[in-house]
Amino acid sequence: MAVSERKKREYDQREGLIIDTARKLLLDRGYLDLNMDQIAEVTEYSKGTIYQHFSCKEEILVAMLSESADKAGQFLLRGSNLKGKPRERMAAMALGYDLFVCLNPDHFKAKLLVQNESIMRKASPTFQKKMDASNQQNMHLVAGVLRDAVAEGHVELKKGITPEEVAFGLWTGALGAYVLMSSEVNLHALGITDPRKAVWENMHALLDGFGWRPLSSELDYEQTRIRILKEVFPQEAAQVGRA
Amino acid sequence: MAVSERKKREYDQREGLIIDTARKLLLDRGYLDLNMDQIAEVTEYSKGTIYQHFSCKEEILVAMLSESADKAGQFLLRGSNLKGKPRERMAAMALGYDLFVCLNPDHFKAKLLVQNESIMRKASPTFQKKMDASNQQNMHLVAGVLRDAVAEGHVELKKGITPEEVAFGLWTGALGAYVLMSSEVNLHALGITDPRKAVWENMHALLDGFGWRPLSSELDYEQTRIRILKEVFPQEAAQVGRA
DNA sequence: CAAACAATTGACGTTTAGTCAATTTTTTTC
DNA sequence: GAAAAAAATTGACTAAACGTCAATTGTTTG
Numbered sequence: 001m002a003v004s005e006r007k008k009r010e011y012d013q014r015e016g017l018i019i020d021t022a023r024k025l026l027l028d029r030g031y032l033d034l035n036m037d038q039i040a041e042v043t044e045y046s047k048g049t050i051y052q053h054f055s056c057k058e059e060i061l062v063a064m065l066s067e068s069a070d071k072a073g074q075f076l077l078r079g080s081n082l083k084g085k086p087r088e089r090m091a092a093m094a095l096g097y098d099l100f101v102c103l104n105p106d107h108f109k110a111k112l113l114v115q116n117e118s119i120m121r122k123a124s125p126t127f128q129k130k131m132d133a134s135n136q137q138n139m140h141l142v143a144g145v146l147r148d149a150v151a152e153g154h155v156e157l158k159k160g161i162t163p164e165e166v167a168f169g170l171w172t173g174a175l176g177a178y179v180l181m182s183s184e185v186n187l188h189a190l191g192i193t194d195p196r197k198a199v200w201e202n203m204h205a206l207l208d209g210f211g212w213r214p215l216s217s218e219l220d221y222e223q224t225r226i227r228i229l230k231e232v233f234p235q236e237a238a239q240v241g242r243a
Numbered sequence: 244m245a246v247s248e249r250k251k252r253e254y255d256q257r258e259g260l261i262i263d264t265a266r267k268l269l270l271d272r273g274y275l276d277l278n279m280d281q282i283a284e285v286t287e288y289s290k291g292t293i294y295q296h297f298s299c300k301e302e303i304l305v306a307m308l309s310e311s312a313d314k315a316g317q318f319l320l321r322g323s324n325l326k327g328k329p330r331e332r333m334a335a336m337a338l339g340y341d342l343f344v345c346l347n348p349d350h351f352k353a354k355l356l357v358q359n360e361s362i363m364r365k366a367s368p369t370f371q372k373k374m375d376a377s378n379q380q381n382m383h384l385v386a387g388v389l390r391d392a393v394a395e396g397h398v399e400l401k402k403g404i405t406p407e408e409v410a411f412g413l414w415t416g417a418l419g420a421y422v423l424m425s426s427e428v429n430l431h432a433l434g435i436t437d438p439r440k441a442v443w444e445n446m447h448a449l450l451d452g453f454g455w456r457p458l459s460s461e462l463d464y465e466q467t468r469i470r471i472l473k474e475v476f477p478q479e480a481a482q483v484g485r486a
Numbered sequence: 487c488a489a490a491c492a493a494t495t496g497a498c499g500t501t502t503a504g505t506c507a508a509t510t511t512t513t514t515t516c
Numbered sequence: 517g518a519a520a521a522a523a524a525t526t527g528a529c530t531a532a533a534c535g536t537c538a539a540t541t542g543t544t545t546g
Contacts, residue, residue, distance in 0.1 A: 032365060035502060037502070047504080048527075057502095112355060116426065120427045122275060166448075171423075173412065176415030176417065176422065179418060184358075185375075191407035192411050201412075202449065209447070210452075279533075290534090292495075
């Protein structure tokens with residue numbers, strides 16, 4: 001059945017086109033002006049065909065986010081493969097995520113919307129499960145590096161604290177920061193001139209606080225940062241013009 | 244002009260009614276099912292009158308958030324007035340904010356939406372300025388307690404790190420956590436059984452990481468927590484059933 | 487009390503999500 | 517290869533909701 005295989009490919013390709021178009025329109029016009037007629041017009045398919053792929057507007061958003069969440073996972077994975085101490089690998093994951101966000105400005109725009117339960121609930125359970133699985137995978141990846149550190153004796157977690165809870169702390173710190181950066185909050189007026197740098201510093205303070213060695217007083221993580229960009233994300237760093 | 248004063252009072256009162264109604268509908272039905280006709284019906288005013296107060300649906304959301312943001316500021320302020328060391332006062336602010344979020348479940352629902360630039364931009368600049376001012380005030384409050392700590396010699400900030408950046412770290416950690424808690428993410432499946440506790444622990448790790456004394460190894464902050472609830476938020480703690 | 491002014495209303499125009507009968511295209515059958 | 521069956525595509529249509537504004541109701545003033 002080579003024919004039906006081709007059909008399937010064409011179908012998937014069109015789904016990608018719809019998502020990409022929606023992504024572009026979301027960035028250009030914003031959520032409130034994102035509408036199905038326009039998506040239909042730009043993709044040059046009829047509205048009915050769009051609805052063949054997605055049951056509602058919100059489902060396109062969720063699919064968009066699901067796609068970019070997978071991409072984000074790739075950046076985390078690449079970071080975790082840095083040659084070095086677990087804490088350096090963790091730093092590489094954070095830096096990778098930062099690069100991902102820079103390269104995919106739509107990601108947080110969609111995330112803010114889909115985080116809203118009323119929008120998320122309208123999408124099909126299939127997509128919801130996908131998102132959950134994606135979160136779980138990333139959590140597992142981060143907690144895994146931490147477990148490596150514990151195994152190698154670089155850090156002892158206080159009684160009652162799990163690797164997942166530490167991962168949660170890293171997650172929430174990054175999430176909150178990128179939420180603020182992708183929204184209309186005037187960080188500059190609040191005295192935050194370089195939020196990316198602040199996120200990096202705060203992550204290291206958090207890890208120092210857990211006693212994860214080498215502490216930032218024992219290792220120059222600025223050197224690590226440069227090494228990460230060079231060894232793991234050379235192309236992406238160039239793309240966003242990072243030293 | 245006693246008459247016009249009364250008029251003004253009635254007008255303000257109605258504005259409050261509209262906001263409260265919208266808040267209730269947002270919690271009950273969610274954003275997508277929140278509509279102006281229903282707000283008009285429930286408040287028993289006509290749609291035209293609602294539009295006398297707010298230029299669009301999104302402006303009601305922003306007003307809702309602005310109101311609860313002020314309330315949140317009160318909790319922070321009360322926390323900052325705890326008798327004790329600066330770091331304890333900081334902990335009291337965090338705990339106060341946590342209680343506020345528990346008591347105002349609509350706050351983060353609205354915040355997630357208003358954080359979206361397309362929704363925020365539709366509201367009038369007046370409200371946008373209000374939100375900025377509110378954020379600035381809170382940032383100032385948090386940074387102020389940190390400055391006290393620096394003045395009293397409890398912490399030395401590394402060169403190049405400002406109190407605002409540390410405040411930013413506390414802010415983003417809390418923001419990200421409450422975003423996740425107020426959304427559909429299944430934290431339990433991710434191994435986070437008590438997110439509030441995790442937020443508390445992570446905050447202390449962050450402050451430990453900055454070297455803010457007394458470190459959590461030097462002082463039993465669980466005792467501080469109990470004291471804060473007793474001395475600063477006795478009523479609120481009882482309301483949410485916190486020990 | 488009447489005229490001017492202000493506040494309130496809800497019917498109406500417009501936009502857009504989502505549906506579905508009609509049409510076109512593709513596949514199967516003989 | 518033609519005809520019939522199945523599948524895919526379309527866009528006119530319905531319903532819902534936003535936001536407007538002319539008409540109406542209520543209030544103040546001279």
